[in-house]
Amino acid sequence: METTLTFDEGIDLPHFASFVLMDDATGVEALRAYYASYLEIAAKHGVGIVLDTPTWRANPDWGERLGYSAEGLADVDRRAVALLEDLRPEADGVPEVIISGCIGPRGDGYRVDSRMTSQEAQRYHEPQISTFADTAADLVSALTLTYADEAVGLADAAEAAGIPSVISFTVETDGRLPSGQSLGEAIEEVDARTGGSPAYFMINCAHPTHFAHVLEEGGGWRARIRGLRANASEKSHAELDEAEELDPGDPVALAGHYRELQKRLPNLNVVGGCCGTNHRHVAEICAAVTR
Numbered sequence: 001m002e003t004t005l006t007f008d009e010g011i012d013l014p015h016f017a018s019f020v021l022m023d024d025a026t027g028v029e030a031l032r033a034y035y036a037s038y039l040e041i042a043a044k045h046g047v048g049i050v051l052d053t054p055t056w057r058a059n060p061d062w063g064e065r066l067g068y069s070a071e072g073l074a075d076v077d078r079r080a081v082a083l084l085e086d087l088r089p090e091a092d093g094v095p096e097v098i099i100s101g102c103i104g105p106r107g108d109g110y111r112v113d114s115r116m117t118s119q120e121a122q123r124y125h126e127p128q129i130s131t132f133a134d135t136a137a138d139l140v141s142a143l144t145l146t147y148a149d150e151a152v153g154l155a156d157a158a159e160a161a162g163i164p165s166v167i168s169f170t171v172e173t174d175g176r177l178p179s180g181q182s183l184g185e186a187i188e189e190v191d192a193r194t195g196g197s198p199a200y201f202m203i204n205c206a207h208p209t210h211f212a213h214v215l216e217e218g219g220g221w222r223a224r225i226r227g228l229r230a231n232a233s234e235k236s237h238a239e240l241d242e243a244e245e246l247d248p249g250d251p252v253a254l255a256g257h258y259r260e261l262q263k264r265l266p267n268l269n270v271v272g273g274c275c276g277t278n279h280r281h282v283a284e285i286c287a288a289v290t291r
Contacts, residue, residue: 001034001054004278007246015065017057019076028083035087037279043093045286050270051087051097053080056104056143059128061114074131077101081135100166101132101140103154109144109170109205110238112179118193121153126161129154133161141166143229144205147179148189155194168202168227173236175214183214187221200267202227205274207234207249208257215264226267228258232276240275247276255284262289 002018005011011030014020021027035051042049055077057063063073084099091097106124107114116124125142132140140163142154151167158165169177169186177186187201201224203211208230215222232249233240240247254277262268271289273281 001052002056003246003275004034005030008278015057015062017062017066018054019056019058019080020066021054022076022079022083031083032087035084036090038282039087039091039094039097041279041283041286043091044283045290046093046095047286047290048096048098049091049094050100050141050272051084052100052102052141052143053077053084053137055080055102055128059104059106059125061106062104070127074127077128077131078135081132081137085136098138099136101129101135101137101163103128103140103142105142105145105150107146109146110178110240112146115147116150116153118149118152118156121150122157122160123153125154126157129157129163129165130161133158133163137163139164139166139199141168141202143168143202144170146170146177148177148181148186148193151186151190152193155190155198159194159197164199165197166200166202166227167198168204168229170205171203171211171214172206173210175211183211184217184219184221187224188219191221191224198224200224200226200270202229202270204229205231207231208254208261209234212257212261212264215261222265223267225265227270227272228261228265228268229272229274230254230257230277231274232281248278248281249276251277251281251284254281255288258285259288259291
């Protein structure tokens, strides 16, 4: 969402925060247009869709940088869910529209900073998760997590609030989390420490060439991965962080990677894109995996 709005639409997002658009009529219309392009893809292929709220940065630390109080952030979360509720009647031909309250890491999505224990992470993310639990959101999705403790805390907070959670890790070019832990070990650790409470796991913000080899390893943890949201670019996180221009990669080639990854992920049923992708990439991916 953020790279599309910034590079394709030319919208300034301070601190890469798209939730600020909820406070402006023009911004809300830009978000509606963004979501509409994906609803069209779902309708064309007759598949359900998960729509994330634009609240990846709407946590206390990033909110403070942007001048939002705790009450202001909660209000944004509620209005973001309401926006997606309003889109449901417009989703003709889409069997199901799932509303996901999007949660981001406390720190940067590329590095392990602001590291917390699982208990600290649970307390930190509890306000946003509880807010989503009191709305029409069907679940919460935590994206670009870089280490297991924060994932455990998020899952525990969601379980306490009574809302399903999705845990999505990002990996480096070697297929490991930025913390250095392997993907399989991270998933197994989160499941072991939470009693398997997450609804499912995803991988996001990495190109398939960065993690495909990891999925060749054995282990039941692969069955817990239901979602993929890959980057368009094969560049590392460090390279992307310094990039001044968007690297859109090759939408058709990216879709081919997803098609191959289906063979290694038996329960894959949620596909999308992350940095550098837009509706063109997701249209190709959807066509490839539903073929």
